[in-house]
Amino acid sequence: MSRSATAPPRTPPSPLPAAPPTSTQAGRFRPELHGLRGLAIGLVVLYHVWFDRVSGGVDVFLFLSSFLLVGTFLRRIDRGERTRPAAYWGRTFKRLLPPTAVVSLATLAGVYLILPPERWMPALDDAIGSLLHVENWVLIQRGVDYYAAAETGPSAFQHFWSLSIQGQVFLAWPLLIALGVLLARVLRRSVRSVLAVLFALVLVLSFAWSVHSTTTQQDIAYFDTFARLWEFAAGSLLGLLLPAWEERAAERRHSRDQGQDRGQDRDRGQDRSRGRHRGPASAVSPWRVLAGWAGIVGLVSCGLLIDVQGAFPGWIAAWPLAAAGLVLVVGTTGHRLGVDQLLATGPAKVLGDISYGLYLVHWPLLTLYLAHTGKQRAGVLDGLLLILVSLAAAWLLTRLVDTPIRRWPWASAKAWRSGAVALTCLVLGLAPALAAQQHLIAQQREAEARVVADNPGARVLDPDFTVHPDADPSAEPLPTAALMGSDWVSGEEECTGDLAPQGQEKERLDPICRTVPGPEGAPVVVSVGNSRLEQFSASLIELAKKEGWTLVTLWKGGCAYTPDATLEEPDCNGFSADAKSYLERIDADAVALNTTFMNRDGTETIMPGMETTLPQLAATGTQVVAMRDLPRMPFDPPACTAEKGADDPDCAPPLAEPLQQERPDAELLAAAADGAVVPLEVNDLVCPDDVCTPVIGNVVVSLDDDHLTGTYAASMQDAVGARLRDGGFRW
Numbered sequence: 001m002s003r004s005a006t007a008p009p010r011t012p013p014s015p016l017p018a019a020p021p022t023s024t025q026a027g028r029f030r031p032e033l034h035g036l037r038g039l040a041i042g043l044v045v046l047y048h049v050w051f052d053r054v055s056g057g058v059d060v061f062l063f064l065s066s067f068l069l070v071g072t073f074l075r076r077i078d079r080g081e082r083t084r085p086a087a088y089w090g091r092t093f094k095r096l097l098p099p100t101a102v103v104s105l106a107t108l109a110g111v112y113l114i115l116p117p118e119r120w121m122p123a124l125d126d127a128i129g130s131l132l133h134v135e136n137w138v139l140i141q142r143g144v145d146y147y148a149a150a151e152t153g154p155s156a157f158q159h160f161w162s163l164s165i166q167g168q169v170f171l172a173w174p175l176l177i178a179l180g181v182l183l184a185r186v187l188r189r190s191v192r193s194v195l196a197v198l199f200a201l202v203l204v205l206s207f208a209w210s211v212h213s214t215t216t217q218q219d220i221a222y223f224d225t226f227a228r229l230w231e232f233a234a235g236s237l238l239g240l241l242l243p244a245w246e247e248r249a250a251e252r253r254h255s256r257d258q259g260q261d262r263g264q265d266r267d268r269g270q271d272r273s274r275g276r277h278r279g280p281a282s283a284v285s286p287w288r289v290l291a292g293w294a295g296i297v298g299l300v301s302c303g304l305l306i307d308v309q310g311a312f313p314g315w316i317a318a319w320p321l322a323a324a325g326l327v328l329v330v331g332t333t334g335h336r337l338g339v340d341q342l343l344a345t346g347p348a349k350v351l352g353d354i355s356y357g358l359y360l361v362h363w364p365l366l367t368l369y370l371a372h373t374g375k376q377r378a379g380v381l382d383g384l385l386l387i388l389v390s391l392a393a394a395w396l397l398t399r400l401v402d403t404p405i406r407r408w409p410w411a412s413a414k415a416w417r418s419g420a421v422a423l424t425c426l427v428l429g430l431a432p433a434l435a436a437q438q439h440l441i442a443q444q445r446e447a448e449a450r451v452v453a454d455n456p457g458a459r460v461l462d463p464d465f466t467v468h469p470d471a472d473p474s475a476e477p478l479p480t481a482a483l484m485g486s487d488w489v490s491g492e493e494e495c496t497g498d499l500a501p502q503g504q505e506k507e508r509l510d511p512i513c514r515t516v517p518g519p520e521g522a523p524v525v526v527s528v529g530n531s532r533l534e535q536f537s538a539s540l541i542e543l544a545k546k547e548g549w550t551l552v553t554l555w556k557g558g559c560a561y562t563p564d565a566t567l568e569e570p571d572c573n574g575f576s577a578d579a580k581s582y583l584e585r586i587d588a589d590a591v592a593l594n595t596t597f598m599n600r601d602g603t604e605t606i607m608p609g610m611e612t613t614l615p616q617l618a619a620t621g622t623q624v625v626a627m628r629d630l631p632r633m634p635f636d637p638p639a640c641t642a643e644k645g646a647d648d649p650d651c652a653p654p655l656a657e658p659l660q661q662e663r664p665d666a667e668l669l670a671a672a673a674d675g676a677v678v679p680l681e682v683n684d685l686v687c688p689d690d691v692c693t694p695v696i697g698n699v700v701v702s703l704d705d706d707h708l709t710g711t712y713a714a715s716m717q718d719a720v721g722a723r724l725r726d727g728g729f730r731w
Helices: 031-051 057-078 085-114 117-131 135-144 146-150 160-187 191-221 225-274 286-305 315-330 339-343 346-353 355-373 380-406 409-413 415-449 457-461 481-486 505-509 531-536 538-547 570-586 610-619 637-644 666-672 710-715 717-726
Strands: 513-516 524-529 550-555 590-594 596-598 604-606 623-627 677-680
Touching: 031 057, 031 286, 031 315, 031 339, 031 346, 031 355, 031 380, 057 160, 057 191, 057 225, 057 286, 057 315, 085 117, 085 160, 085 355, 085 380, 085 409, 085 415, 117 135, 117 160, 117 415, 117 481, 117 637, 135 160, 135 191, 160 191, 160 225, 191 225, 191 315, 225 315, 286 315, 286 339, 315 339, 346 355, 355 380, 409 415, 415 481, 457 710, 457 717, 481 637, 505 570, 513 538, 524 531, 524 538, 524 570, 531 538, 531 550, 531 590, 531 710, 538 550, 538 710, 538 717, 550 570, 610 623, 610 666, 677 717
Parallel strands: 524 550, 524 590, 590 623, 623 677
Antiparallel strands: 513 550, 596 604
């Protein structure tokens, strides 16, 4: 998202529009650029509010910001000044951070008032990422993380992805330009030619990566800085080439006009002698007028004709950039039908002036409103009201925060003062977010310190359980609502040494292989499978620690361990094949895996290929913990309890099929091996008496509709240990 300010030649551009006039490196005022910014942000808002689509307007801002950034530095170079990247950073982030800090804190207040507690911690992470201009990477991590699905609905900070990419470019581009100046001196070439080569190189490399990444991992590519750099490079190249082209065109017109003037003088002399008068010829080509309108039509239609969110930022992203570039190339025609006349009108100018603020405020207002009302999309009337409120809030933000700080003479007089203002705003924005984050963590730790007395969890199901004498009946359940979404189970360390994946296994298993290390030379148990087994394995982790074993985790979301079957998911097949190779190589003492699959309707089937997998594992002398799959809930239990309370019967559904039914793999387990395969079933600990109660022993049972909380699974350790011993497992 670009906030390239319309600034005088000596002032670096801010990433979104501000009041001063926009100029090229040659200093020519470009009213059409300011209006183009206003149009692009208007499209962004309209598409978000009413169409739930992406318009391509953000790409235009990225493009325009680099166009103006290059102009700023070329003016310095033309004046013989140093590039001074640090000074540029100070003045630029002095403009970016104050509105960002205000909107971030206001959005956090809205999240606290409107959204449930389990959304608070992700929002705090997003606020910190937005202020530090790394929100796009936060979103990438969350998007590719299978386990982030517990957060429902879009983040109120999601729109900061583009501002984060822009901020990263504002840090990198001055260094790239400084490198270009240095190379120009060493090679004795013109700065513009060297910069053109550098920007062209960035464009080609980034564009190639963007096309490849969009094809193979579009959900990552959309937020990936490296997949977006070509858009900035394209704007930079236009900023380099357009002024020079315009100057040459102006020289040609001047020479032509001089020739025409001399010819017209002769003609007028002849006409006067014959009593005729000849008026001035029009200098504006109708093709320029048509080209300008073609650019606007292309920009407006982009989001309607293309699935921008699903197809960008690959080659198709060139569509809105080409449309915006066409408007800039056409420039100021002065023709009464020219598109520049529309883009220079009062409303377009006002929209351009407040466009940064409008981009900042419209998305939190929209997402919080939809979360509060439970709607999927705004209607005509409430959408119109949202847009009007966004316009008013953007105007106030611009008038009260953006403009005063941007025009503050003291702060603008010296680069270090600008940097001090930017740093102060960063601290003021980060301090409340970090403090709130630490407060939520402290609440969780305080509750965990009393877990034995106040949060026994599955231990209360033991017939011999007695309430702790110091138990607090009003204690909050664990995990606390604010940290519910982070209660995922994981290993403590990366796999190293003999336990590290090797060879062909390495690429797929290295990122997911973790250990809970025991003493040196300790026996090894491997928990291998999907995220449902992962969450249950919190109990195995506690048992392994007590028994002095090393536990290795090989967990991949959505992929059970089925090495002797071919599934429809190629990635899962690859995971199982590599995991099998790993298990054969390390010769584990024990392996825990799921042998059944529980459907949402309660029906249960044997995992594909188990009739081969179990005997093969047992034949190696490895003990096999054959885990029966856990029930799947018909809804999200934490959401239900947040709305209706943990005691509401609607939040405690009975099982679709009773637990007393025999395991479908019973015969297979009996025939697999003599004592080498240990059946394990804990569904009665999750849904006692066939009722899936959301809170047991003051511990929340389910993280979502598919997974246990790690806290509750850990509380099952005593029962799991007893059942393993009874089944013949030998620690």
